[in-house]
């Protein structure tokens with residue numbers, strides 16, 4: 354099967370691998386996409402449990418802009434991948450919130466709303482905030498040429514004086530895309546600030562499956578070949594040149610060019626290099642609970658809540674299994690227009706994400722691990738209830754929890770590092786002439802970021818010089 358020489362082999366069918374594969378196939382390349390699992394999506398996949406369909410990661414598709422908006426990441430991406438915007442069936446967030454003790458900043462998909470919130474709660478800071486906003490607009494955030502790390506925290510401190518406002522602005526950006534402890538790179542800050550505050554959140558109707566179906570259809574229509582349950586066991590390198598990959602089955606696949614979406618360290622290990630992780634590697638725990646009841650009775654109107662239970666954010670691996678001091682809560686049913694209050698119970702979902710400690714979970718024997726999962730699920734839910742207030746629902750239909758070990762097992766990311774290595778390889782070069790990185794460790798994160806990473810790496814290394 355699939356004998357011969359491929360133009361390109363892409364390792365990993367997460368968002369970035371799919372983005373790269375489509376772009377290369379669209380340019381007429383003979384592309385083979387290799388995925389270790391039986392389904393695609395990686396960190397943003399989906400699964401069925403107890404007859405309920407779950408998204409693995411999707412809280413929000415960032416970078417929301419209305420159809421027809423020119424020159425923004427979402428619409429550029431649709432153009433590059435030849436996917437009609439309407440086919441995404443995006444439903445906008447209703448309202449999200451950054452919640453600290455005694456104070457909240459609400460935001461929607463209109464940036465002016467956030468400005469008004471800052472004017473109301475931090476009147477002395479508003480002029481300085483607007484100067485920060487103007488400075489962010491000038492950051493060259495798509496530049497691929499390597500630049501040293503520049504602390505976003507230090508940059509923001511040059512504009513804002515109120516430490517609480519600084520922490521509040523940073524919290525969602527850290528949670529949605531920082532591989533650094535308590536900070537992130539200034540260019541990454543600018544990308545996320547625009548993606549979250551200036552553009553906003555939406556969700557495809559039907560969740561991540563809608564997006565994945567569109568991506569797969571496009572890839573196959575352009576002649577791309579996907580092989581699932583085809584994990585790459587090793588990469589055969591002769592000095593700087595990669596010749597082939599060997600699958601877990603022992604089969605070898607040959608190509609002229611290779612893209613890897615599985616991470617820097619993970620790729621080097623397949624090339625037979627002994628590498629140590631660039632520390633720290635941040636990971637998360639995510640709980641999902643499906644309830645039966647009436648969401649309106651709970652009084653939970655927010656789509657996403659970024660909460661922090663003190664005035665200072667500790668975005669770092671916690672000492673305990675997971676960190677209850679901060680997190681993200683998502684209620685996917687709060688996307689789209691509010692429905693007429695229903696008299697009938699319906700199902701709705703509560704998802705919470707916390708920072709977690711990989712090593713703490715890793716050392717547990719299996720029974721203790723099972724018990725800790727159970728305890729953590731309850732503790733995380735109690736934490737969400739105390740943040741959301743209202744009348745928490747009681748009728749649990751189903752529940753699930755991903756630990757850092759689940760993330761490592763299902764995605765191959767060492768230590769379950771969702772945002773990969775703190776060091777990024779912005780031009781995708783990792784020491785080989787025909788093997789390039791895309792995805793998490795290239796540096797663009799999240800669903801839209803990973804897709805853009807695949808597209809831009811394909812354009813940069815695969816299609817440069819093509820008519």
Ligand SMILES: Cc1cc2nc3c(=O)[nH]c(=O)nc-3n(C[C@H](O)[C@H](O)[C@H](O)COP(=O)(O)OP(=O)(O)OC[C@H]3O[C@@H](n4cnc5c(N)ncnc54)[C@H](O)[C@@H]3O)c2cc1C
Pocket residue numbers: 364365366367368369370387388389390393394395396397409410411412413414415583584585586614615637639706760763764765766771791792793794798799800801803
């Ligand atoms: C719990 C959680 C919630 C999230 N929520 C959001 C959100 O709401 N919004 C958002 O924008 N982003 C979110 N993210 C982040 C987002 O999912 C990622 O940034 C993005 O999907 C990364 O895509 P990727 O292609 O770079 O990597 P991955 O998704 O990790 O894809 C890599 C693929 O490679 C495969 N693979 C690994 N090793 C091999 C091998 N040896 N051979 C073959 N295949 C291999 C893996 O199975 C995987 O399919 C979330 C992540 C998590 C974990």
